[in-house]
Amino acid sequence: MSTTTAPTVTHSRSRLAGQLAELGVERNGVLLVHASMRAVGAVSGGVRAMVGALRGALGHGTLVVPAFTPENSDTSPHYLDRVRGLGDRDREAVRASxxxxxxxxxAAPSMGRLSEAVRLDEGAARSGHPQTSFAALGPLARKLMAGHSPDCHLGEESPLARLYDLRAQVLMLGxxxxxxxxxxxxxxxxPAPPRRSYRCVVTAGGRRQWWEYEDVALDDSDFAALGADFARSDKAAPVRTGPVGSSTSRLFRIDDAVDFASRWLTSHRSGALVQALCHSPG
Structure with missing residues (x-):
């Protein structure tokens, strides 16, 4: 008995740009993208063509991606997974490396191929936080990436707050x-968010050294439930959903998402202990 395999669909840059426009990506706007290229599927020209499609849909707009680096921290889940089961000597060897x-x-390998392609573009600007930087391309890239305080992961002194001020769009690309x-x-x-200590490797005075600082305890463990409620809510502008390549993608305003999240988190966490060490990017 013979079997047949469905042909692999290869998506063109022009078709992807058209789908992004149909979804609602604004010309000359500002767009924060989280992407799974695996979900998008095969693209003619690879990830660079996907970046081109995004920039084509944006026109003279600005493309922003996360460029986080949990690999340089010994308080991150990435490190804890890496050293699980190791003895003290081997743990120290990992830290020393x-x-x-x-x-x-x-590099920001855990952020995926699209983020790396944007980061490596010769025209890209990158913010300066040693664990949760962003990278951007476009006319507002340098302005948005400037002033990212090294002791503020994703708060008021980060590019996220600047994106909020501009009412940027967020694209969850697959x-x-x-x-x-x-x-x-x-x-x-x-109100009164819990805080915790973070530690990472930086360069100071030309020398490699560990730096420890305190910031809000970040915890994404309930974000799937938060997002589901956000998508169903009639208190925010609709979350637009549609195909981009082989993926199902979502588009919404960052200010709608942040405002909804602050209300939702206030009521749903209600002072419960946050297991941030297990879930935060730091």
Whole structure:
């Protein structure tokens, strides 16, 4: 008995740009993108063509992506997973091997292929936070990436707050609400948010060193539930859903998402202990 395999669909840059426009990506606007290229499927020209499609849909707009680097922190889930089961000597060897953050060269492999393609573009600007930087292309890129305080992951002194001020759009390109960075700004805007310590490797005075600081305790463990309620809510502008490549993608305003998140988190967490060490990007 013979079987047949469905042919692989290869998506063109022009078709992807058209789908993005149909979804509602604004010409000359500002767009924060979280992407799963695996969900998008095969693209003629690869990830660079996907970046081109996004920029084509934006026109003279600005494209922003997360460029987080949990690999240089020993308080991040990435590190805890890496050293699980190791003895003290091997743990120290891992810590000693961690390179300090450099906005010009530090890779962000856990953010996916699209984020890396944007980061590596010769015209890209990158913010300076050693763990939760962003990268951007377009006319507002340098302005949006400037002034990212090194002790403010995703709060008022981060690019997220600047995106909020501009009412930027957020595109979840084949990804779920569990990866929605915008919701973290909502965590900063709840009354008396819990705080915790973070630690990462930086360069200071030309030397590699560990730096410890305190910031809001970030926790994305309930973001999927938060996002589901946000999508159903009649208190925010609709979340638009549609195909981009082989993916189902979502588009919404960052200010709608942040405002909804701050209300939702205030009522749903209600002072419960946050298991941030297990879930935060730091």
């Amino acid at each position: 961690m390179p300090p953050f450099d906005p010009a060269t530090s 990804t779920g609400f569990d990866t929605c960075t915008a919701f973290h700004l909502g965590e900063y805007r709840v």
